Amino acid sequence: GAVVSQHPSRVICKSGTSVKIECRSLDFQATTMFWYRQFPKQSLMLMATSNEGSKATYEQGVEKDKFLINHASLTLSTLTVTSAHPEDSSFYICSARAGEGSNQPQHFGDGTRLSIL
Amino acid sequence: ILNVEQSPQSLHVQEGDSTNFTCSFPSSNFYALHWYRWETAKSPEALFVMTLNGDEKKKGRISATLNTKEGYSYLYIKGSQPEDSATYLCAFDNDYKLSFGAGTTVTVRA
Numbered sequence: 001g002a003v004v005s006q007h008p009s010r011v012i013c014k015s016g017t018s019v020k021i022e023c024r025s026l027d028f029q030a031t032t033m034f035w036y037r038q039f040p041k042q043s044l045m046l047m048a049t050s051n052e053g054s055k056a057t058y059e060q061g062v063e064k065d066k067f068l069i070n071h072a073s074l075t076l077s078t079l080t081v082t083s084a085h086p087e088d089s090s091f092y093i094c095s096a097r098a099g100e101g102s103n104q105p106q107h108f109g110d111g112t113r114l115s116i117l
Numbered sequence: 118i119l120n121v122e123q124s125p126q127s128l129h130v131q132e133g134d135s136t137n138f139t140c141s142f143p144s145s146n147f148y149a150l151h152w153y154r155w156e157t158a159k160s161p162e163a164l165f166v167m168t169l170n171g172d173e174k175k176k177g178r179i180s181a182t183l184n185t186k187e188g189y190s191y192l193y194i195k196g197s198q199p200e201d202s203a204t205y206l207c208a209f210d211n212d213y214k215l216s217f218g219a220g221t222t223v224t225v226r227a
Contacts, residue, residue: 006158032213043121044206044217085210093160102149105163106215 001073023094140207
């Protein structure tokens with residue numbers, strides 16, 4: 001089946017550090033990938049849609065200069081949390097669709113737990 | 118933000134018993150309804166993508182129904198086993214963007 005790899009799984013760093021998270025589709029090509037964030041006891045919230053070869057589309061309330069997305073190839077999207085602060089501490093997870101059509105599921109990475117001290 | 122609600126938030130089931138839980142979603146502009154199973158320390162696993170009103174899908178002991186007119190879906194687990202313990206997420210697909218419910222966490226007791 002379609003596999004999505006996300007790295008790293010856990011990051012602990014000081015306030016002001018920028019953190020890059022990678023999301024790779026291992027056995028399929030993904031023109032579109034999605035980035036979600038989950039705060040404790042809340043649901044997964046879509047942050048942005050990552051489009052290969054073009055700018056990402058951000059959801060309302062998500063700062064594009066804070067959360068930089070690069071989708072330079074059909075198998076890799078990266079999310080960089082710039083100058084991270086404690087309020088950015090959260091669980092970040094990516095997904096990709098292996099095909100077109102409304103009946104296609106999304107395939108998820110394992111997620112990254114980000115803790116900013 | 119689309120309102121997707123799941124009920125109950127959690128439930129405990131005795132091994133061998135059957136159970137079900139619900140997902141409610143907006144009944145307008147429907148594209149698809151997704152169900153995922155999310156086990157601890159793993160990635161969410163796709164169970165079903167449902168697109169048609171009245172759809173019923175089955176995967177082993179797990180099945181789901183869909184009512185797009187009234188905006189709800191049921192997930193059923195027949196003869197629960199300990200390996201069914203997980204959080205079950207539903208997601209409303211609005212033109213490929215998913216709005217997730219908070220999930221129903223199922224714990225199966227041996």
